[in-house]
Amino acid sequence: MYDYNPYVQDYAFPSLKLAQAYVPLQKYVSLYPPEEAIKKGTVFPELDMPYVGEKMR
């Protein structure tokens, strides 16, 4: 058994080459409701990456 995380994307690329940068293509998972999305700056939970380093400034 493993914990199911709906926001984990499939990061596999068919053929990774040297000297090339890759960003995984986003797959649709779910959306935040509009009011929450505007507050967070994204409608996609998997792209919601708040700044956490503030306390270590």
Add this chain to the structure above:
Amino acid sequence: MWVYEKKLQYPAKVCKPDVKMAKYLIAQYGGPDGELAAALRYQTQRFVMPTGKAKAVLTDIATEELAHLEIIATLVFKLLKGVPVEILKREGLGEYYTEHDRGLFYADTTGMLWTAAYIQAKGDAIADLHEDMAAEEKARTTYEHLINLTDDPCVKDTLRFLREREIVHFQRFGETLVQVREYMESKKFF
């Protein structure tokens, strides 16, 4: 051609005037990794993108960066509103006041004027998209520094929104890079 709305993309509230923060924030107005540089960079690079989708991504993001430029301008304007000249001078905006009063001008926090030398258009979609991804990361970092520089919860809130948009844009440019490369490779074998 653009259609515009007479409102900000996100509220730009400030809890109280803060001359020092206005001086720092101007970095995202006319600085090297600021919103003007971002908007103009993507808007001019769009022409060499090989697919309609890639052109649309650059035009869309350029347009949104103009909306962010407006938000930064609003924050700076509000942070300086009603502040007496004596305080502007004391807090390090005497030089800025000399030429611009409390108006908005394209300069960075040290007063260095905006220049097209901050951006590139290489005529190569792959090279340009790498620049765009780097630009988003640099803007994200700048927003984090700005969040660290203020205690104003209203300003922080708007900066957090703008920072998150840089992350979303990075993802879109990254996807565009992968798709454009795929498209160009498919063109070699037909």
